[in-house]
Amino acid sequence: xxxxxxxxxxxxxxxxxxxxxxxxxxxxxxxxxxxxxxxxxxxxxxxxxxxxxxxxxxxxxxxxxxxxxxxxxxxxxxxxxxxxxxxxxxxxxxxxxxxxxxxxxxxxxxxxxxxxxxxxxxxxxxxxxxxxxxxxxxxxxxxxxxxxxxx
Numbered sequence: 001x002x003x004x005x006x007x008x009x010x011x012x013x014x015x016x017x018x019x020x021x022x023x024x025x026x027x028x029x030x031x032x033x034x035x036x037x038x039x040x041x042x043x044x045x046x047x048x049x050x051x052x053x054x055x056x057x058x059x060x061x062x063x064x065x066x067x068x069x070x071x072x073x074x075x076x077x078x079x080x081x082x083x084x085x086x087x088x089x090x091x092x093x094x095x096x097x098x099x100x101x102x103x104x105x106x107x108x109x110x111x112x113x114x115x116x117x118x119x120x121x122x123x124x125x126x127x128x129x130x131x132x133x134x135x136x137x138x139x140x141x142x143x144x145x146x147x148x149x150x151x
């Protein structure tokens with residue numbers, strides 16, 4: 001999950017908050033059969049009229065899955081495409097084809113002009129944290145709630 005907002009210059013100003021579900025397929029375009037596409041630039045483009053430049057956009061990555069729990073060896077074409085396009089850091093263990101979703105999200109944000117240092121990652125891992133639902137642990141019928149508020 002990626003949550004983005006533009007830093008306000010004044011408490012009186014309002015800004016849109018963008019919440020994006022960033023699955024492997026949504027970050028690769030696999031689910032829409034466009035391997036060059038990603039949900040990130042297409043979603044951010046919806047806020048461009050209000051946000052203008054992306055210099056003051058900040059965000060947080062939450063409720064992800066750690067690379068060591070996210071092998072993708074059944075999808076060699078996706079893994080190879082991700083390495084070719086975004087570099088080897090997005091697949092830290094090429095033997096197991098593990099995808100680092102946080103690194104992939106930050107690389108895609110950087111490609112559209114959002115400073116990756118403005119993006120925090122809370123390191124929550126839905127696979128290893130028993131408090132959270134995880135499809136990889138067999139919790140397909142359960143979901144994690146994300147509540148976003150603005151001051």
